[in-house]
Amino acid sequence: MSDLTPAATPVTIAVVDAGVSDPSSPRLLADRIAQKTVDTLRASGTTATVRSIGLGPLATDIAQGIASGMLNPAVQSAMELLASADAVIAATPVYKAGVSGLFKSFADLIDNDLLIAKPIVLAATGGSARHAMVVDEQLRPLFAFLRAIPMPTSLYAAPEDWGSTDLGKRIARAAQELSVMLRSGAGRQIADSERHLRPARLPPTARRPRRAQSPGGAALLRRFRAGDRSADPAAGDRHRGTACGQQPQLAGSRAHHVDDVLGLESSPP
Structure with missing residues (x-):
């Protein structure tokens, strides 16, 4: 058991939702996953803190970041919260058979090394069960590219699912998977090893200079x-x-x- 995170070590879970209404269905689903995860961790003696990142209020800031390539303070704070979290719960609505543009734009601003080996639960909501595979077909490859660790159980909720016991069972399963990953400390160990193996970036003065331009x-x-x-x-x-x-x-x-x-x-x- 020496490789497990001690039960007394608190963990932080970042909840990212791309809902634009208040409350939104992605936020409601993400909150249920977060609460079940907190309860599961508490039962095993681990304290968890949940911090939320609502992308709706950041829509203009995210668009400016995409256009300018620079993160303003609001988006930078969201990125710092992601970086400091031990795990992530990501939820997006499905529009036109795909993840929302707001969610994808935010993901485009995430540094490629920010989420290395970070456990993540993937979730989405939509108006029809026909879009249930969007989570595995679009979200899972996206976070695999960012080298996060998506949990085996992904979650999708259509209107008819909200009152179903099956949704509750899937949420409990995903929460259990995330709790096990957090208590094992495997993600943190992988991230630490990546930092040791990753070659140091050269300071600007040590980088290969461009060839000098001719006058004019x-x-x-x-x-x-x-x-x-x-x-x-x-x-x-x-x-x-x-x-x-x-x-x-x-x-x-x-x-x-x-x-x-x-x-x-x-x-x-």
């Missing part, structure tokens, strides 16, 4: 892209080749040549 290169490139063909550094070569009966360079080759002349790189440093 940036201005020349802007003129060329704006349609000023006299600024094409390859123009002379192309015209000479045509005069000698050779075929002119293709547009793609010309653009590649422009980058070479200006000393630009297409690959990141």
Whole structure:
């Protein structure tokens, strides 16, 4: 039992829901999963704290993050909560046979290393039982890419499921799986080993520098892209080749040549 998390060690569970109404069906489902998990952990002597991340109020902030590539304080706080949590419960509504755009946009902002080996329960709600496979077909591959550890039992609730005992049984099973993972400490151990094995990122001053641009290169490139063909550094070569009966360079080759002349790189440093 030495590999198990001591019963006295408290854990934190982050609940992420993409519902936009109050209350929303994803939030109601996520809350039921969270409460059952807390009860299961308490029965085994482990204290759990639940912290919620509602994506509805963050919709504008998430859209700005997608457009700008920068996280504002509200979204950054949500990411920090995710990073500090020991486990995650993620719930989304199903729209047009797919997860909501709000949920996917938030997931697109998550750093690839943020959820490594973090146990997660996947859940969704929808207006028809026909969408029940969305959780396993869309959410599971998404969090597998992020290297989280989805629980074996995924949850989906259609309108007719809310009063069913079967939904309660599935929630209890998923809660039990998450509780076992949390008490084992396996996810934390995997994450720690990943941090040790991951190569350290070089500081900016130690990274491979770009090739220096020739004087005036940036201005020349802007003129060329704006349609000023006299600024094409390859123009002379192309015209000479045509005069000698050779075929002119293709547009793609010309653009590649422009980058070479200006000393630009297409690959990141």
